[in-house]
Amino acid sequence: MLEDQQWQPVPGTAGAEIYPFLRKPDVTCSNAYLIRTPGEILLIDTGADAAQMDRIMALVEVLLREAPRPVLLLLTHCHADHCYQATRDRRFRSLPHLCIAVQEEGARALEAGDAARTIAELIGWEIEPLPVSLHLLTARDRETLETDGGINLHRQQIPLCSGDVLSVYHTPGHTHDSVCIRLGDYLFIGDLLFSTSPGIAGIAGWDQPALLASVGRVRWILAHEPVSLCCPGHGRGIPASAMPALLDRLQGEAEKMADIGTFDRERLADSLEHAVDLLQEANRIFAVIAGRLYALAYLLDDLGEASEARRYQELLESDQIDGFLADFSRFTDEFNAGEKFEVQLVLKAVQVIQRIEAHFAGDRLNHVVDASLLHRADRLLTDFMNTIMGYRETAHLSAADLPSVLRDLVAGVLTRPFSDEAFIDSADDPAAYRAELVSRLAYLPLFEGVDLVVDEDGAPLPPVLIDRERFSDEIVGVLEDMAAAGARTIRLSSHREGDAVALRIRGSGTLSPRRFRFYRRKFGLCGASLAISRDGAGLLLLLKPASS
DSSP, X not given: OOOTTOOEEOTTSSSOEEEEEOOOOOTTOOOEEEEEOSSOEEEEOOOSOXXXXXXXXXXXXXXXXXXXXXXXXXXXXXXXHHHHHHHHOHHHHTOTTEEEEEEHHHHHHHHTTXXXXXXXXXHTOOOOOOOOSEEETOTTTOEEEEOTTSOEEEEEEEEOTTSOEEEEXXXXXXXXXXXXXXXXXXXXXXXXXXXXXXXXXXXXXXXHHHHHHHHHHHHHHHHHSOOSEEEESSSSOEEGGGHHHHHHHHHHHHHTOTTOOOOXXXXXXXHHHHHHHHHHHHHHHHHHHHHHHHHHHHHHHHTTOHHHHHHHHHHSOHHHHHHHHHHHHHHHHHHHTTSSOHHHHHHHHHHHHHHHHHHOOGGGGTTXXXXXHHHHHHHHHHHHHHHHHTOOOOOOOEEEOHHHHHHHHHHHHHSOSOOHHHHHHTTTOHHHHHHHHHHHHHOOOTTXXXXXXXXXXXXXXXXEEEOHHHHHHHHHHHHXXXXXXTOSEEEEEEEEETTEEEEEEEOSSOOOHHHHHHHHHHHHTTTEEEEOOTTOOSEXXXXXXXXX
């Protein structure tokens, strides 16, 4: 295994040594690999961090003083996090006998200073054109190998002064110019394994069919070439023996991504807006769920049900979730202070969501927490991931009678989820008794003292197209917000408004712009559009009639 920032031999070579710069995965800077041989200095990617480049240059200058020799930079692909310092560092670009080698499509993007194809504009950087000395894998320089799956693999072999041979393989998918590079027993694989990650999939140059084919190409390389270690563009080295399982996972994820959207500035802006809303709503929802569980555990313990109390305390790992959200909040503060980039905040939100999902009990809380709250918590996570991945979620719309939906909804939130008869019947069954006891202790009458009124003016309304379950859950969320804000009467009034059916919800207070934006997104996913009421009070939802 490679040790960070130490010289160590490269197996299978005539004395080459490698000095790796290994980083935690970060979209703004890649790993870099500096290699010395008696005949040349090789550098695989520079990364984008100025401090990392300073250390690279200090080592290169020492090596050149020891023995002047050519310096060859090879890029695994043209994304700025892998090559930004090559475009910016004047010391590096003025090195004598410097050769920069990039696959031909990436070379053209770098020579043109293409901010879109290098994703510099996505990160928010200005990129300078970079002259490329050697366009790799051109038709005249490559050989074509046929893999076991019948997929063509282009390879170019570059003899080195040291007597070793560099093998460069075209493995597009993450980008059109992505390559793997082999020296001795080490295979440098760039961002291959990150290609399906949220916020990475769909980025400039991403190509699902090419990625699936390249999974097969890399399988062939591992089976037919001497590789003991794979060196990724981000993170630590991976033993070749571990790669088949990782490639299986990559292939499975890629196969599901035929409909993924392009991750560009527009989607980044949408994801950023969603991430900010996510933080606010996640803190609110998970605080409510955790509060319910803590209160329940306290009451059970007070009743002598200590083991049952512990079970509910452990059901939701709320301390962990609180920690993830606090970490996200600190990261947001750093972003607001100008210390982080937009794309970093979005990818941090992805990381937090994935961690919360791993600790969220979900269905196991059904008999403790209101179903609509659990549905909203689950959708909070999945909706954000759909935004990141660019999936256009198809709402499951069907015709529904709006007044009936509202009556059922109000009846549901005002009905206790237990009965005295069931409690009496459970007396002889300890497990059933505990379940009934828990249902009563966990019940929180959110609308106690609140009049929920469904106004019906008698005028018939056409059926409307909505995702009924989701629509109802979001309406309950609005009612909860209004009740928490002190509303003692909440009115739900429906009527025709032009070609639409309108639902006005009046409670107390006005919505902040951020809250309005949040509701607009949520209701948009269940068939309703949110409008600003003429008097600015409450919410106005417009729904499409089923017959139009």
